[in-house]
Amino acid sequence: MNYHFIEKGSGEAIVFLHGFPDLAHTWDYSISQLSDKYKCIAPNMRGYYPTDMATDNDYSGKKIAEDILKLTEHLGINSFYLVGQDWGASIAYALANLAPDKVTKLITVAIPHPRFIKPSLKLLIKARHFFVFRNKKRSVKKMQKNDFKLVDTLYQRWSPNMKDYKKHSEVVS
Numbered sequence: 001m002n003y004h005f006i007e008k009g010s011g012e013a014i015v016f017l018h019g020f021p022d023l024a025h026t027w028d029y030s031i032s033q034l035s036d037k038y039k040c041i042a043p044n045m046r047g048y049y050p051t052d053m054a055t056d057n058d059y060s061g062k063k064i065a066e067d068i069l070k071l072t073e074h075l076g077i078n079s080f081y082l083v084g085q086d087w088g089a090s091i092a093y094a095l096a097n098l099a100p101d102k103v104t105k106l107i108t109v110a111i112p113h114p115r116f117i118k119p120s121l122k123l124l125i126k127a128r129h130f131f132v133f134r135n136k137k138r139s140v141k142k143m144q145k146n147d148f149k150l151v152d153t154l155y156q157r158w159s160p161n162m163k164d165y166k167k168h169s170e171v172v173s
Contacts, residue, residue: 019086
């Protein structure tokens with residue numbers, strides 16, 4: 001599997017994991033601020049262009065965490081700070097469980113550890129997309145429907161005050 005990632009700087013490594021439906025470029029500002037002291041790595045995770053789609057159709061948190069672990073090993077990184085936002089936080093929890101000896105520090109944003117989530121009707125309504133995305137066939141159809149309108153809907157739901165979000169979601173070569 002070919003993984004596209006941003007790599008900048010040198011020193012101790014920080015791995016940044018983006019949320020949904022964001023891309024590695026979510027971390028551009030953080031990388032620009034930290035890359036003078038740290039080696040910053042921000043992959044476009046499995047299924048996010050230009051990284052390959054999963055040939056095994058496995059987009060589970062564990063599988064993506066294994067991907068990120070393989071990427072760090074490929075880059076010769078033995079230990080790293082791990083920062084995950086939203087879906088990336090879920091992946092970060094899985095990765096920290098898979099390889100606790102590799103993760104120097106774990107920082108998560110927007111998604112608490114599952115152990116601390118208190119179920120409620122309001123939370124269920126806001127997070128209903130998580131259930132849709134667990135069904136592989138249904139999630140692909142739902143995302144493709146109406147020219148990917150669900151992406152716009154989710155941005156509006158989660159970031160109602162964000163203007164021109166489409167500018168921020170472009171892939172920059």
